[in-house]
Amino acid sequence: MPDTDGTIGTAHAVAHPSLAIAKYWGKADRGINIPATTSVAVTLEALRSRTTVRTRARDAGQRREHDIVTLDGVEQDSRRFRSFFDRIRERMSVSLLFESESLNDFPTAAGLASSASGFAALAAACVGALGGQLDPSALSALARIGSGSAARSVFGGFTRWEAGAEAAVQLQYETWWPDLRVVILPVSGAAKPLSSRDAMNRCRDTSPYFPAWIEDAPGLAAEVEAAVQARDLERMGTAAGQSYLRMFATMFSSIPPIIYWLPESLAIIRELATLRAQGIPAWETMDAGPQVKVFTDRDNAPRIVETFQPILAEPAIVSTVGPGVTVSPR
Numbered sequence: 001m002p003d004t005d006g007t008i009g010t011a012h013a014v015a016h017p018s019l020a021i022a023k024y025w026g027k028a029d030r031g032i033n034i035p036a037t038t039s040v041a042v043t044l045e046a047l048r049s050r051t052t053v054r055t056r057a058r059d060a061g062q063r064r065e066h067d068i069v070t071l072d073g074v075e076q077d078s079r080r081f082r083s084f085f086d087r088i089r090e091r092m093s094v095s096l097l098f099e100s101e102s103l104n105d106f107p108t109a110a111g112l113a114s115s116a117s118g119f120a121a122l123a124a125a126c127v128g129a130l131g132g133q134l135d136p137s138a139l140s141a142l143a144r145i146g147s148g149s150a151a152r153s154v155f156g157g158f159t160r161w162e163a164g165a166e167a168a169v170q171l172q173y174e175t176w177w178p179d180l181r182v183v184i185l186p187v188s189g190a191a192k193p194l195s196s197r198d199a200m201n202r203c204r205d206t207s208p209y210f211p212a213w214i215e216d217a218p219g220l221a222a223e224v225e226a227a228v229q230a231r232d233l234e235r236m237g238t239a240a241g242q243s244y245l246r247m248f249a250t251m252f253s254s255i256p257p258i259i260y261w262l263p264e265s266l267a268i269i270r271e272l273a274t275l276r277a278q279g280i281p282a283w284e285t286m287d288a289g290p291q292v293k294v295f296t297d298r299d300n301a302p303r304i305v306e307t308f309q310p311i312l313a314e315p316a317i318v319s320t321v322g323p324g325v326t327v328s329p330r
């Protein structure tokens with residue numbers, strides 16, 4: 001029975017970003033957001049996307065007859081979400097419309113994986129608002145339609161998303177590595193000039209190094225996974241460094257080149273190399289934006305924050321390993 005405002009079902013979901021240690025960069029030629037590289041990632045406790053979804057019948061009177069998506073208070077172009085919502089309707093065998101409101105507690109689209117947590121929360125809230133239940137693997141495959149990395153954000157702890165796979169899998173729970181810290185260093189709060197989707201497609205189409213990246217990526221993913229399983233920070237950090245720098249090599253060498261880095265990003269990379277030479281365990285990674293994220297341990301996280309805070313646009317964030325998506329009726 002619909003409410004007086006036409007709402008049929010409501011659910012609220014919370015999801016955390018998935019930070020790739022070995023990167024997903026490139027899509028297979030078939031399906032939507034099927035990865036060409038295996039990625040291994042960690043879910044970040046300290047950042048979250050919160051999404052409320054309401055479902056409405058198509059004939060709900062004066063309401064607009066399409067899905068509505070609001071992100072941080074701003075209505076989005078619903079065409080961007082069309083195939084995602086259609087896939088959920090198809091999977092759940094309904095024709096209802098979705099109305100969603102999402103809030104990120106960190107800068108959206110600035111290379112902090114907001115699309116990963118955003119679509120994981122959205123998929124879970126849509127299914128919840130329909131009164132349905134999906135196993136995590138099916139939810140991961142649905143979230144992926146919105147954004148590839150969201151396939152991993154459905155799960156907490158450490159995840160692997162295999163090249164060619166529709167869904168990610170969990171490698172370890174969030175309690176696996178209590179001493180690990182990820183320090184997020186936001187050097188800019190501005191939205192990225194080019195989406196990761198457009199950037200990875202341009203790299204595939206124009207970078208002469210892209211085939212080498214695809215050939216090289218499985219070995220790095222296996223190395224990162226082995227390091228996670230051994231809780232070996234140095235081994236993981238070393239492989240993580242190779243993964244992000246080789247990913248960026250495809251960006252620097254594409255036409256026109258893609259350069260997300262800012263001078264502060266490079267200053268941090270160089271200073272971290274100096275700190276490592278002094279025996280401080282701290283290895284960085286970057287994604288489709290200028291922010292730098294540092295893998296370190298509990299004891300050294302405060303020092304990393306202190307060192308870099310003066311050149312940051314916003315306060316540094318220290319994260320532990322986070323949980324998977326949660327959903328509640330509301």
Ligand code: DP6
Binds near residue numbers: 019115197
């Ligand atoms: C650099 O998941 O944002 O963060 O599937 O096109 O939505 P789409 O791309 P997206 O790409 C993430 C790229 C990355 C690396 C990673 O998270 O693995």
